[in-house]
Amino acid sequence: MTLRAERSAQGCEADALERALRRQARRSQALLVLSALLSCLLVAAAALVIVIDPLDEPLLRAAASAFFFPFAAVILHRYKAAADRMHLAPITRNQLPEVHRILEELCREAGLSRTPRLFLTKDPSIDPCTMTPGLRPHLVLGTDFLAGCRENGTPEALRFMLAHQVGHMVLNHHTRRWLWLSTAILGTPVLRGVFIRLLEFNADLWAARAVPEGAERALALCAVGKDNYPYLHGAEQAEHWETRRDVLGQVAYLSATQVSAAERVSQLHRHGLRLRTSLH
Ligand SMILES: [Zn+2]
Numbered sequence: 447m448t449l450r451a452e453r454s455a456q457g458c459e460a461d462a463l464e465r466a467l468r469r470q471a472r473r474s475q476a477l478l479v480l481s482a483l484l485s486c487l488l489v490a491a492a493a494l495v496i497v498i499d500p501l502d503e504p505l506l507r508a509a510a511s512a513f514f515f516p517f518a519a520v521i522l523h524r525y526k527a528a529a530d531r532m533h534l535a536p537i538t539r540n541q542l543p544e545v546h547r548i549l550e551e552l553c554r555e556a557g558l559s560r561t562p563r564l565f566l567t568k569d570p571s572i573d574p575c576t577m578t579p580g581l582r583p584h585l586v587l588g589t590d591f592l593a594g595c596r597e598n599g600t601p602e603a604l605r606f607m608l609a610h611q612v613g614h615m616v617l618n619h620h621t622r623r624w625l626w627l628s629t630a631i632l633g634t635p636v637l638r639g640v641f642i643r644l645l646e647f648n649a650d651l652w653a654a655r656a657v658p659e660g661a662e663r664a665l666a667l668c669a670v671g672k673d674n675y676p677y678l679h680g681a682e683q684a685e686h687w688e689t690r691r692d693v694l695g696q697v698a699y700l701s702a703t704q705v706s707a708a709e710r711v712s713q714l715h716r717h718g719l720r721l722r723t724s725l726h
Contacts, residue, residue: 462718467651474644481631519629534565594672606660613652669707684711
């Protein structure tokens, strides 16, 4: 491909990803509005029951649970984030300066006024590739992922993963407003999975606009780990991602709260990310 054709292809890819990001961001905003309406409806119905029939004990208990549901959901989310934080190792600027340099560049380009703190985790129960953003502006990398980027010489994968997490912040997924507004949808089966997927896809699209060459590599590393990465192909995994499911498979898919790396790459290709044809 000539240099001119390559530039034109890059421009088309960036435009397609930008359009997809705007479209998907509108969908997640619409779900957030729906969630806020559901919360208001739930609290109003509970308040009505408490006022109309305060003597019916089982009904009163149910109404009180519904009334306090949004508050309990926020406390639970914050407790989980606090429990996860206990397993994180803080990485200061004196450690891993090359990672901080990339992070600072991304934050500057994104227009963020502060660079978030960086942490490492080797806790297998915390998956930094898909973790729901907490309320504190911090970024988490997995030890296996970081070692994989270093050992396999793929700085673009590291850049993509940092950009993904910066993307969550640019899109406000870590703010108190999002947490409060999303409690009802996060408590609703099926819609919860749809919403979590949208947040991940949006952050991926944001990152793919900035680092398109790192998307497949970063997500392949997330999927198979650093030791198997040199032998496997991220684009192949996405291409063969299982979309045909039996009934139980569909139920499992809809109720899942984690998004597979293969689905994420598959979504990015669907929205215009070009296939990188090299082995990785
Ligand atoms: Zn994410």
